[in-house]
Amino acid sequence: MITFALWFAVACFALALVFNLVRLAKGPDITDRILALDTMFINGIALLNLYGIAEGTEVYFEVSMLIAMTGFVSTVAFCRFILRGNIIE
């Protein structure tokens, strides 16, 4: 049962990544692209954790912690650069 649920979740998040990629390519404004990139980070964390469940190891949780941090910092840096023209004033 877990195997089926795991495959279902992996398929859903893979499709979600494709949707994000569509928005990243299409997005009329730069804000849409930043939002799509941020969502891609979050979906990537979900996929990594699903892989961690499938493999039964704990390594991927630490990797996804690092990715969560870099994703947040890069999104905030992008937004600040557009808002202020500078990241750290």
Add this chain to the structure above:
Amino acid sequence: MSEELIFEIAVSFFLVAAGVFGLVGSFGLVKLPDLMRRLHGPTKSTTLGVGSVLIAAMIYSYGWNGEIVAHQLLITVFLLLTAPITANFLAKVYMHRHVAKEDLPDASGDHGWSGYDTVPEEMKKIDTK
């Protein structure tokens, strides 16, 4: 009903819920018409989806290895904390680029809208240069 079956049903439930919420969030990102509406999908639904994945991972590691791992909880808390900050920044960027100051309603505060009005000179407590 054995204990293992209960764990299995719980993990499967959270995994399916995670898949549905993650898909709905990203589908909303593609489908909704403008950015202020698009913000809702990724910031709420996708965060809930990732949280469900991490809860499923916690139940899985507890049910099969008998140990509670704090990493998953840490990632969940981190994502729940950062999602509103990201949404606020993106909304600010959108307003900065697309909404004129004249179209805004009254801010009903002391300083006006942040990002539009500067802080009055006498209110500046720290040197911002």
